[in-house]
Amino acid sequence: MASHSTLLLLSSSLNPLIPKPTTTTTTRSRTRPLLIMATSGDSIPAQNKPPKLVTFIGKGGSGKTTASVLASRYYASEGLRTCLVVHSQDPTAENLMGCSFQTTPTQCGTNTNLFAVKLETTKMLLEPLDRLKKVDARLNLTQGILEKIVGEELGVLPGMDSFAPVLALQNLINLFSEQKGSSEKEYDVVVFDGMSSEETLRLIGATERARSYLKYVKDLAEKTDIGRLTSPSIIKLVYDSVRMHGRTSEGKTSSEIWTEIEGLIEKTSLWLTNPRNFGCYIVMDLTQPASVSAALRYWGCAIQAGIHVSAAFGFLPQVSPVEKEASEKFSPLPFSILPLDSSVSSFTTSAKELLKCSPKCKYSYVTFDPKEKTVTLFMPGFDKSEIKLFQYRGGLELLVEAGDQRRIIKLPGDMQGKVAGAKFVDRNIIIKLR
Structure with missing residues (x-):
């Protein structure tokens, strides 16, 4: 011990x-x-594009969804193909966007660069189950038991909501593609509005935590009698169902599959720590002290989860000393005000600059x-x-x-x-x- x-x-x-x-x-x-901030003009040049994946965290009711909608509109207005991903049954985002979200990305309004999708876990369970059935039919591991499962009869269990966005975000940002400039790339920016800040922090910080679990699972698979007996078949079933890089396990040993999984976790972890790829923003309602206090706590929680926070935003109806106080509280984090009217035209220059999230804004x-x-x-x-x-x-x-x-x-x-x-x-x- x-x-x-x-x-x-x-x-x-x-x-x-x-x-x-x-x-x-x-x-x-x-x-x-030490804090180094980048400065540039209002436009987003090709070499200084915003991160591919953007999310906002903060207290419930502080404006996470509003900030997500504003950011999506801003990126789209700059000529970037943008998809807003909402993982909630709350209709707020749809009301702000003025369009109804579907379970597949659909264009919102007249801007041909702006898309939105609503994730529903009950529907998202069907695709992985279908993959499992196809792989099992080839490997014959469950002797037809999986084939008898009717996916539409299955409900959502606790924990499934956390896993569901992983596959959806992977499909949208094409994280595991090995070809640079792949034709599969469809969106320049994906803005993710999760169910809660806690769920989002768990999701984004999962790769760091997964290493410890993977180590112990691998030891069980390779160093115990039951593991050596069952793990080769199970790991191939899971691997072929997920289809990392679009490959199958055919011709691969268990050791090679474990090595590839470890490399995938490492690659994902490095991807999320690169501000060119991922931008996490704190958001708060500056008229509510509880919202500001919660934002400070979520900043600390994000650091604990291994997440680099790019900047902090506050909603404020008018110029107030509260803005300066909040800026000082969140120093050295860059800070700016977001408009309450959900209009991109009301964006301040500093807010635009922070949403670009230049890689130099790192400490x-x-x-x-x-x-x-x-x-x-x-x-x-x-x-x-x-x-x-x-x-x-x-x-x-x-x-x-x-x-x-x-x-x-x-x-x-x-x-x-x-x-x-x-x-x-x-x-x-x-x-x-x-």
Whole structure:
């Protein structure tokens, strides 16, 4: 059984010998990570296109769906083929767009670049089941049991709603295509409006979490008697049903399939951490303090899930000191106001700039100081009592628990060691290593 260090409840008074974090740039009295912002004109040149996948997170009722509609309209107005994907029965998006959504992408209004689709899990279950039946008919693993299942009789179980968008988004953004400039590419931007911020964070952060599960499942498959007996057939059934890269398992060994799955997870993880591909935005209603507070928490949760947040947006009916206060609270995150009238013409220049999400708008939430042997983690939205630290596998890594998320921080070779202490200073955890 793996041993772990004693749980550390962070305290600003713990280990006063730990120095305060140092940064390259300080713009206000607070200490912040380095922020580099890109500037350009109002148009979107080919080399500075927005990310392929865009989503918004925040408190329910804070304007996630409104922001998704606004972003979709803006991208389409810039000549980019855009698809708004809504995973909810809430008709708000349809009312704002002025058109009825179907379960397949359909054009909205007169703009030939603007499309929308509504995901319904009950219907989306049928395609994977049909694939399973076809593969099973060829491999004869269930001896006809799968063929007897009537997909239309099956209801949606808890957890299925989280899995359903994966296949839909893959079809729209063509993530697993190995051909650059593939003719299958249909949309320049896909805007995803999920069922809730929690579900979206789980979905986007799933690849990082999947590595641990895959490791243990692979060990069970290769190192146990029942695994060696059953896993070759099961893994081929799943692989052929998903059809990664459009391939089949014919001629592949189980080891080759495992290696390909591991490579797919790695590729997806790298894809999502590239701001050219994925943009995650925080959204809030600045007239509601609870919305602003929740947005701060979701920012911290996104960091915990391994997601790079591109910017924060606030809805505000008129110019108010609240805007400046919110901007300071969310620093170093770029911040801008979104119009309440759902009109692209009301967009500010700064809002347009942030939606372009230039790859230069990136900064690190984790900094290492080998000289002082300290690790500084930026954790907005959390109180020190909500953050816990663990160490497993000796001193190779740190495990940070906060906001119902766990994050593993790999330590550089010259900094590996046990935790000597930690303290919380102005939204930062400063961890001292022995």
